[in-house]
Amino acid sequence: MKTCLTCVLAILLSCHTNTPSALAQSDAEPRFAATEAPDNDPEFELLGEFVGPISVGDNQYQALGLQVRPIGDDGFEGLQYSGGLPGQDSYDGEQPIRLVGRRNGDFVVLSGGPYAIFVEAQNCVLIDRNGNRVGQLERIHRGSPTMGVQPPEGATVLFDGTNTDQFTTAQMTSDGLLMEGADVKPMFQDFDLHVEFRLPYMPTSFDQARGNSGCYLQSRYEVQILDSFAQLPVFNGCSSIYRFKSPDLNMCLPPLQWQTYDIRFTAARWASDGTKIRNARITVWQNGVKTQDDVELKNKTGAGKEEAPSLLPIRFQNHKDPVRFRNIWIVDRGLSFSDFPVYPEQDSSAAQPSAELTSVTLSSTTESNTSSAAPDKSRKENRAKQPKPKKKKAKKQPQAEQPVSTNVTVHRE
Numbered sequence: 001m002k003t004c005l006t007c008v009l010a011i012l013l014s015c016h017t018n019t020p021s022a023l024a025q026s027d028a029e030p031r032f033a034a035t036e037a038p039d040n041d042p043e044f045e046l047l048g049e050f051v052g053p054i055s056v057g058d059n060q061y062q063a064l065g066l067q068v069r070p071i072g073d074d075g076f077e078g079l080q081y082s083g084g085l086p087g088q089d090s091y092d093g094e095q096p097i098r099l100v101g102r103r104n105g106d107f108v109v110l111s112g113g114p115y116a117i118f119v120e121a122q123n124c125v126l127i128d129r130n131g132n133r134v135g136q137l138e139r140i141h142r143g144s145p146t147m148g149v150q151p152p153e154g155a156t157v158l159f160d161g162t163n164t165d166q167f168t169t170a171q172m173t174s175d176g177l178l179m180e181g182a183d184v185k186p187m188f189q190d191f192d193l194h195v196e197f198r199l200p201y202m203p204t205s206f207d208q209a210r211g212n213s214g215c216y217l218q219s220r221y222e223v224q225i226l227d228s229f230a231q232l233p234v235f236n237g238c239s240s241i242y243r244f245k246s247p248d249l250n251m252c253l254p255p256l257q258w259q260t261y262d263i264r265f266t267a268a269r270w271a272s273d274g275t276k277i278r279n280a281r282i283t284v285w286q287n288g289v290k291t292q293d294d295v296e297l298k299n300k301t302g303a304g305k306e307e308a309p310s311l312l313p314i315r316f317q318n319h320k321d322p323v324r325f326r327n328i329w330i331v332d333r334g335l336s337f338s339d340f341p342v343y344p345e346q347d348s349s350a351a352q353p354s355a356e357l358t359s360v361t362l363s364s365t366t367e368s369n370t371s372s373a374a375p376d377k378s379r380k381e382n383r384a385k386q387p388k389p390k391k392k393k394a395k396k397q398p399q400a401e402q403p404v405s406t407n408v409t410v411h412r413e
Contacts, residue, residue, distance in 0.1 A: 031202060031204065031205050031209065032202060032203070032204055032205075033200040033201070033202045033205075033211075033321060033322055034200060034201040034202075034256070035198075035200050035201075035256075035322050035324060036256070037201075037256055038201065042103065042105075042106060043070035043072075043074070043076075043103060043203060044070070044201065044203075045106070045121045046068060046070065046076065046103065046107070046108055046119055046120075046121060047068060047069055047070055047201075047203075047254050047255075048067075048068060048139055048140075048141070048254055049065070049066065049067050049068075049085055049139070049140055049141075049142065049253070049254065050065070050066040050067075050068070050119070050123065050124045050137035050138060050139050050140070051063065051064065051065045051066070051084055051085055051088075051137055051138065051140055052064065052123075052135060052136055052137040052138050053135060054115075054126055054134050054135030054137075055134045055135055056134075061135075062082070062083070063082075063083050063084045063090050064080065064081065064082065064083075064084070064126075064135065064137060065080070065081035065082075065083070065084045065085035065086075065088070065091065065137075066078060066079070066080055066081070066117065066119075066124060066137055067079045067081075067085070067229060067230035068101075068108070068110070068119055068230060069203070069229055069230040069254070070103075070203040071203060071204070071206070072203050072204035073204075074102055074103040075100075075101070075102055075103075076100065076101040076102065076103065076108045076110065076119075077098070077099065077100060077101075077230055077231075078098075078099035078100075078101065078110045078117070078119075078230060079096040079097070079098060079099065079230050079231070079232070080096055080097040080099055080113050080117075081094075081096045082094045082096075085142075086249045086250060086251055086289075087142075087249070087251055087287065087288075087289040093249070096232070097112060097113040098112055098232075099111060099112040099113055099117065100112055101117075101119070106120065106121065107119060107120045114128065114129070115127060115128055115134060121139070122138070122139050123136055123137060123138050123139060124136065124137040141257070142253060142257075142287070143258075144258070144259060144260040144287040144288050145287075145288040145343055145344070146194065146260045146262055146285070146287075146288050146341050146342060146343060147196060147258060147260055147327075148196075148327060149194070149341075149342045149343065149344060150342075151194070151329035151331075151342075152331060152336075152338040152339075152342055153336070153338070154331060154332075154335065154336025154337075154338065155329045155330065155331045155336070155338075156186065156329065156330050156331075156332065157328075157329045158184060158328040158329060158330055159178050159325065159326065159327070159328040160326075160327065161176035161177070161326060161327075162176070164178070164182070165185075166184060166185050166186065167182045167183055167184055167185055168183045168184075168185050168313070169181065169182060169183045170182035170183070173324065176326075177198075177324040177325065177326055178316070178324065178325040178326065178328070179322070179324065179325075180213045180316060180317065180318045180319065180321065180322065180323045180324075180325075181316065181317070181318025182315070182316045182325070183313045183314075183315050183316075184313045184314040184315070185313070187218075187311040187312065187313055187314075188218075188311070188314070188330060188332050189267045189311060189332075189334055190265065190266045190267055190332075190333040190334055191264075191265055191330050191331060191332055191333055192262070192263070192264050192265075192330065192331040192333065192338075192340040192341075193215070193217075193261070193262070193263040193264075193265065193314070193328075193329075193330045194260070194261070194262050194263075194327070194328065194329050194330070194341070194342070195215060195260065195261045195262075195263070195325060195327075195328050196258055196259070196260050196325065196326045196327040196328070197213070197225060197258070197259055197260075197261065197323060197324065197325050197326075198255075198256060198257070198258050198259070198323070198324045198325075198326075199211035199225070199226075199227045199229075199252075199255040199256070199257075199259070199323060200227075200255060200256070200321055200322045200323065201255045201256050202227060202255070202321065208226065208236065208319075209321075210226065210227040210321075211225070211226055211227030211255055211321050211323060212225070212226050212227075212317075212319035212320075212321045212323075213225040213226075213316060213317045213318070213319050213321060213323035214242060214316070214317040214319070215261060215263065215314065215315075215316060215317075216304060216314065216315040216316075216317060217263070217265050217282070217314055218265075218267065218280075218305075218311065218312045218313075218314065219304060219305045219312035219313055219314070219315050220280075220300040220301070220304040220305050220306075220307060220312065221241065221265075221280060221282065221297050221300060221301050221304055222241070222242035222301050222302050222303075222304055222317070223239065223240075223241060223242070223261065223263060223282070223284055223292075224236060224237060224238060224239065224240045224241075224242045225238060225261075225317075225323055226238045226252070227252070227255050228250055228252040229252045229253060229254050229255065231250060231252075232250065233246045233247050233248070233249060233250040234246055237250065237252070238250065238251075238252035238286070239251060239252065239261075239284055239286045239291040239292065241282065241284075241292060241295060241297070241301055242301045242302040243301060243302050244297070244301045244302075245292065245295055247284070247286070247291035247292060248290070248291050248292065248293065249289070249291060251286040251287050251289045251291055252286070253287060258326075259286065259287055260285075260286070260287055260288065261284065261285070261286055262284070262285040262288075262340065262341035262342075263282065263283070263284050263285075264282065264283040264284075264340055265280070265281075265282050266280060266281045266282075266333075267280050267311075268280040268297075268307060270308075270309035274308075274309060276307065279296045279297055279298050280296075280297040281294055281295065281296055281297065282294075282295050282297060283295070285341050288341065288343070314330075
């Protein structure tokens with residue numbers, strides 16, 4: 001055991017020289033960006049989310065969540081969450097523990113917390129300081145509950161993969177996805193917007209250079225799009241109101257997994273002399289979980305256009321990173337109104353966890369090209385009172401796989 005722990009210590013010490021601060025990124029070097037899963041990339045195989053119970057005493061267990069991402073040159077970062085992953089019912093909201101690691105063959109060892117965490121492609125093993133195995137976490141692939149939902153009656157389909165007629169400036173990929181840098185043709189005042197997006201895999205890039213785009217509402221207020229997976233919430237990260245307010249929690253999932261934004265926007269109001277009499281407001285759900293709750297916008301954000309009574313188009317920012325979009329629709333609340341976000345109907349016959357046990361319920365799929373998040377309290381309330389949606393006759397939309405329930409049971413004494 002001493003020999004084993006010595007080897008682990010050597011790996012852990014070496015990984016601290018491989019953090020972003022030690023990996024300077026040259027602007028002259030071309031940045032790697034993949035829009036599909038790369039072949040034969042051992043670092044990509046270790047990217048993802050893991051969850052499971054760990055032992056914290058005799059017959060006592062606690063749920064633990066883990067997010068792991070590569071940062072190039074065999075270096076890795078991770079966040080360790082108490083109670084499960086952000087968006088799960090069991091997540092306790094405590095500050096996560098930041099981890100660093102270095103790959104050795106087909107696994108990486110993460111350090112920085114109370115355990116040495118051996119991460120492999122499908123699971124993680126946790127070892128305490130005495131060499132005791134305290135638990136194993138399993139890989140999950142989460143899928144947004146609002147992924148692929150049909151637009152409600154009265155909605156305008158902006159993009160369904162067939163053309164870009166609803167845009168003044170836009171390009172499509174050969175497989176029917178909208179590229180970054182698209183301006184919506186019709187203009188809206190108060191609206192509910194559904195957007196599905198996919199971040200590129202850019203392991204050697206950092207911060208604002210890693211999967212950057214954004215939803216500019218009225219060209220003035222930006223909801224940031226960024227690869228913020230396995231990072232703390234920040235005011236310029238994914239689901240932030242750019243450089244104005246951090247998200248309440250970071251619901252960004254791994255790159256190359258489809259994710260959703262559901263955005264409710266209420267425009268500012270103006271007097272006839274051009275003075276503003278009421279600020280704009282915004283609520284954001286990322287992957288079905290509320291990340292911004294009726295936030296008042298006192299001014300334009302970031303590089304947005306100056307506020308004025310006139311309408312301006314919604315824009316999907318071109319930040320030179322290959323972010324892709326699909327299934328975009330909008331409800332003009334001046335013409336129509338419906339419950340929002342839109343969720344699929346619940347199967348009342350689905351099995352429920354035992355009332356005698358505390359369960360960590362995870363929404364997951366077996367494919368890595370979808371993303372998900374379990375609902376927050378507001379989502380449950382919305383879903384409980386939502387009527388059966390009326391189907392709108394619209395162009396066919398690509399459908400995501402249905403999430404499969406996975407329960408990790410945590411026994412309490």
